[in-house]
Amino acid sequence: MNLGSPDSPSVPDVRRYLNEFLMDERVIDKYGYLARLLLVKGIIVPFRAPKSAHAYSTIWTDEGAPLIVISRQLQAALQEQTTYPVEIAMRYGNPSPKATFDKLAASMPNLKEVLLVPMYPHYAMSSYETAVVYAQDIHKKEGYKFRMEIVPPYYNNDAYINAMSANIAPYLEQEYDHILFSYHGIPERHLRVSDPTGNHCLSTANCCECSSPAHAFCYRHQCLDTMHLVMQQLNVPKEKYSYAFQSRLGRDPWLKPYTDFRLAEMPKEGIKKLLILCPAFVSDCLETLEEIEMRGRELFMEAGGTTYQMIPCMNTHPEWVKALAGWVN
Ligand SMILES: C=CC1=C(C)c2cc3[nH]c(cc4nc(cc5[nH]c(cc1n2)c(C)c5CCC(=O)O)C(CCC(=O)O)=C4C)c(C)c3C=C
Numbered sequence: 001m002n003l004g005s006p007d008s009p010s011v012p013d014v015r016r017y018l019n020e021f022l023m024d025e026r027v028i029d030k031y032g033y034l035a036r037l038l039l040v041k042g043i044i045v046p047f048r049a050p051k052s053a054h055a056y057s058t059i060w061t062d063e064g065a066p067l068i069v070i071s072r073q074l075q076a077a078l079q080e081q082t083t084y085p086v087e088i089a090m091r092y093g094n095p096s097p098k099a100t101f102d103k104l105a106a107s108m109p110n111l112k113e114v115l116l117v118p119m120y121p122h123y124a125m126s127s128y129e130t131a132v133v134y135a136q137d138i139h140k141k142e143g144y145k146f147r148m149e150i151v152p153p154y155y156n157n158d159a160y161i162n163a164m165s166a167n168i169a170p171y172l173e174q175e176y177d178h179i180l181f182s183y184h185g186i187p188e189r190h191l192r193v194s195d196p197t198g199n200h201c202l203s204t205a206n207c208c209e210c211s212s213p214a215h216a217f218c219y220r221h222q223c224l225d226t227m228h229l230v231m232q233q234l235n236v237p238k239e240k241y242s243y244a245f246q247s248r249l250g251r252d253p254w255l256k257p258y259t260d261f262r263l264a265e266m267p268k269e270g271i272k273k274l275l276i277l278c279p280a281f282v283s284d285c286l287e288t289l290e291e292i293e294m295r296g297r298e299l300f301m302e303a304g305g306t307t308y309q310m311i312p313c314m315n316t317h318p319e320w321v322k323a324l325a326g327w328v329n
């Protein structure tokens with residue numbers, strides 16, 4: 001289960017998708033239902049939909065939205081590695097979890113269990129949590145007879161780290177000054193809301209490096225852990241890599257440093273040849289193909305960079321398919 005894309009890059013389809021996405025109380029959490037409705041439908045979506053639709057049109061393929069197309073390709077690749085039927089579902093847009101569960105239940109009257117694999121390695125209220133809670137709500141509401149098991153966040157899982165490393169390794173053969181791990185951002189407030197201890201997350205500058213039960217739900221800790229584990233496996237020294245957070249929306253403070261700021265600063269610090277990757281996503285999508293590959297490249301090159309190489313997401317990498325097959329079989 002992944003996030004989902006609009007049905008087409010037309011403004012009405014993007015508007016419908018953004019309305020569903022941004023009315024999610026786990027994405028825009030600060031307001032009650034009525035205030036959120038006014039803000040989302042009255043201000044954010046009318047302004048954002050045309051811009052977003054244009055962005056989608058620059059990455060759209062003959063087969064559809066990259067995130068959906070790649071999810072289908074991954075489904076087919078995994079299906080070759082297991083006898084269990086593999087289906088996909090999206091938190092917003094199509095195919096919905098209900099459509100997918102209906103399809104599975106209709107084709108297998110004795111279906112006993114569904115294993116839900118969130119296509120998010122890291123826990124965030126606005127990604128992993130909303131997908132899982134939504135699927136559980138549909139499962140309960142529709143009264144399906146099968147049980148549902150859920151794969152926990154796998155940011156430090158050996159098979160996932162191996163797959164990430166295998167995907168990155170070929171790019172390390174080219175000359176580079178630095179590797180930037182650009183994760184999708186979230187508002188700082190979301191870390192505090194998800195902190196079960198109530199006083200750990202963002203209480204100190206190095207909170208994510210001190211051991212805490214909060215880390216089971218701390219997006220920042222999990223992102224940093226993935227980065228360190230992958231870099232250790234690939235023997236990349238600490239001074240050659242760093243992290244940043246992209247895709248912020250609105251005026252609240254989001255996790256820092258911000259990717260767009262770092263891309264403009266790095267060439268001035270002597271980082272001219274950059275490798276950049278987006279490990280919050282397992283499939284390439286708008287945020288990698290348009291924001292990082294197109295706009296990020298422009299920012300970095302205009303600031304004086306000379307080489308900008310985006311490492312694609314794992315997509316259908318054989319090691320990723322193998323990791324998924326290991327969890328499923
Ligand atoms: C790690 C995964 C993601 C988190 C966390 C996340 C948080 C988050 N996102 C928004 C707002 C938008 N995100 C948009 C696109 C988008 N976001 C993710 C993943 C995470 N988002 C993906 C995979 C995508 C791409 C989907 C695709 O079709 O390719 C968009 C839509 C595009 C745009 O208008 O920019 C918005 C809006 C918020 C506010 C948020 C946390 C609060």
Ligand SMILES: [Fe+2]
Pocket residue numbers: 184247
């Ligand atoms: Fe997002």
Ligand SMILES: [Fe+2]
Pocket residue numbers: 200201202207208209218220221
């Ligand atoms: Fe933390």
